[in-house]
Amino acid sequence: MDHGILALTVFLLFCLLLESHIRLPFWLAWVGKWHPMVLHFPIVLLLLMVLLGLTNQRMAPVLVQFTVLATLVTAISGFFLAVGNGEKGDLLFWHQYGGSLLALLAGLWYVLFQYGLHQKGYAKGVLAVIMVLTFTTGHFGASITHGEDFLALPRNPEKKELPENPKIYAHVVHPILETNCIPCHNPNKKKGGLLMTSLEGLLKGGEKGNTLVPGNVEESELLRRLHLPKTDEEHMPPDGKKPLEASEIAILERWIALGALDTLTLAQLGPEEPLTNLVKALMAPQESEQWKELPLVADSTLQRLASDYLTIQRLANHSNALTITAFSPPIYDPSPITALQAIAQNVVALDLSNLPLGAQEIDFVAQCTPLQRLDLDGTPITSATLGKLAHLEELQFLRLHGTSLDDGALSHLAQFKNLKKLYVWNTGIKQSALREFKEKNAGIEIEDGIQDSLESFFRKSDTLGLKQNGAP
Ligand code: HEC
Numbered sequence: 364m365d366h367g368i369l370a371l372t373v374f375l376l377f378c379l380l381l382e383s384h385i386r387l388p389f390w391l392a393w394v395g396k397w398h399p400m401v402l403h404f405p406i407v408l409l410l411l412m413v414l415l416g417l418t419n420q421r422m423a424p425v426l427v428q429f430t431v432l433a434t435l436v437t438a439i440s441g442f443f444l445a446v447g448n449g450e451k452g453d454l455l456f457w458h459q460y461g462g463s464l465l466a467l468l469a470g471l472w473y474v475l476f477q478y479g480l481h482q483k484g485y486a487k488g489v490l491a492v493i494m495v496l497t498f499t500t501g502h503f504g505a506s507i508t509h510g511e512d513f514l515a516l517p518r519n520p521e522k523k524e525l526p527e528n529p530k531i532y533a534h535v536v537h538p539i540l541e542t543n544c545i546p547c548h549n550p551n552k553k554k555g556g557l558l559m560t561s562l563e564g565l566l567k568g569g570e571k572g573n574t575l576v577p578g579n580v581e582e583s584e585l586l587r588r589l590h591l592p593k594t595d596e597e598h599m600p601p602d603g604k605k606p607l608e609a610s611e612i613a614i615l616e617r618w619i620a621l622g623a624l625d626t627l628t629l630a631q632l633g634p635e636e637p638l639t640n641l642v643k644a645l646m647a648p649q650e651s652e653q654w655k656e657l658p659l660v661a662d663s664t665l666q667r668l669a670s671d672y673l674t675i676q677r678l679a680n681h682s683n684a685l686t687i688t689a690f691s692p693p694i695y696d697p698s699p700i701t702a703l704q705a706i707a708q709n710v711v712a713l714d715l716s717n718l719p720l721g722a723q724e725i726d727f728v729a730q731c732t733p734l735q736r737l738d739l740d741g742t743p744i745t746s747a748t749l750g751k752l753a754h755l756e757e758l759q760f761l762r763l764h765g766t767s768l769d770d771g772a773l774s775h776l777a778q779f780k781n782l783k784k785l786y787v788w789n790t791g792i793k794q795s796a797l798r799e800f801k802e803k804n805a806g807i808e809i810e811d812g813i814q815d816s817l818e819s820f821f822r823k824s825d826t827l828g829l830k831q832n833g834a835p
Pocket residue numbers: 383540543544545546547548554555556557568569570571572573574584585588589596597599600601604607
């Protein structure tokens with residue numbers, strides 16, 4: 364057991380230290396789905412350990428071992444759960460580091476316990492910290508699942524809508540840099556000597572100096588790096604990070620071409636200027652236009668339907684558009700999912716991956732008419748049941764990795780009117796049939812092979828000796 368504890372501790376430290384450098388493949392997120400279940404064990408065990416420890420009670424070593432193991436497993440599964448969840452809010456940040464620290468402190472206390480030092484004052488101090496951390500980390504976690512109203516805690520401000528006449532630098536360019544570049548180019552982490560938090564920093568440039576040359580697209584190192592092939596060492600953001608969208612690169616490029624001014628506003632741009640349309644596309648209030656007509660849905664309804672295994676989120680603060688993610692509970696029960704019928708008309712994104720879905724759940728999905736994203740990876744969906752969903756006209760992204768769909772699925776898939784991206788690797792669909800489908804449906808981008816991110820993970824994981832279990 365001690366070996367297990369040591370190995371997991373090392374692995375957790377590895378996750379902590381290298382988090383910003385590695386990107387785990389999305390299927391590991393499945394391991395993360397157990398996080399909401401396992402987390403209950405360490406909470407109880409840790410508090411029990413604190414109580415017994417502080418009152419000088421005798422404790423069986425196995426209890427301490429279990430506690431440390433459960434805390435480690437929970438912290439690590441939490442890391443996997445966070446994979447692919449994009450930008451980290453303050454809550455997740457504190458929750459993650461609180462949980463990791465908790466696991467490390469529990470391990471430290473175990474060491475003290477083994478050396479018979481656990482009744483010393485400092486060992487009790489560690490226990491007190493463990494107790495406080497258990498409560499705070501648990502609360503942060505609960506606020507993540509149950510939403511910000513659960514506890515009024517500091518949080519990243521919601522994405523602000525653009526003002527009527529946005530300033531190009533402050534309202535458009537800076538937010539792009541903030542999300543994609545500033546995590547590594549800020550006063551704390553000044554990679555390449557480059558500070559991107561302000562226009563002055565950009566103009567001053569990094570070690571090479573010519574980061575941004577106003578009015579000169581060719582000379583600007585920043586653009587050169589964005590245009591490099593994604594596999595190039597010098598491409599920014601570096602390997603493993605989400606590259607910028609073509610439209611984002613175009614925005615930066617036009618802004619630099621026009622002199623990289625911080626005073627430039629949308630109103631000053633002519634209708635011919637490509638930047639005008641690029642910025643207007645950002646402003647198109649997706650929300651109000653697209654989902655204005657959705658029925659009202661009350662917070663109380665969402666609270667009633669949500670659970671540890673079912674996250675329901677509004678797309679924006681007061682939006683009636685909902686995104687739902689279901690996690691696999693230890694004992695699967697379709698009723699929490701079928702109960703969502705009450706809000707089917709509000710669901711725009713739904714993740715039911717890796718659940719043993721039956722006909723009832725598919726019937727529910729079929730009712731989600733505004734659905735744009737649907738994730739059915741690793742579910743027992745068949746070609747025939749897929750046909751029941753073909754009327755979902757808004758559906759744009761459909762994930763079907765790791766299902767037993769066969770060629771028969773393709774005729775149903777062709778019926779989705781607005782499908783833009785389809786993920787079908789590791790299914791029973793034959794390559795030849797897929798090729799034919801691709802030719803006939805040029806509008807659909809098909810993801811049917813091992814992704815770059817996955818490959819690079821394997822390359823990295825080889826050196827770690829990680830098993831490639833579950834790999835497609
Ligand atoms: C994960 C961290 C990370 C992110 C995110 C990141 N960078 Fe970098 N950046 C680096 C590192 C490390 C270097 C130094 C090594 C090198 O020059 O390639 C660097 C160097 C640079 C340089 C060269 C500076 C000089 O003069 O030497 C530019 C320009 C740059 N980054 C632009 C960007 C842009 C634009 C983005 C966002 C699209 C971005 N970076 C996102 C890590 C990052």
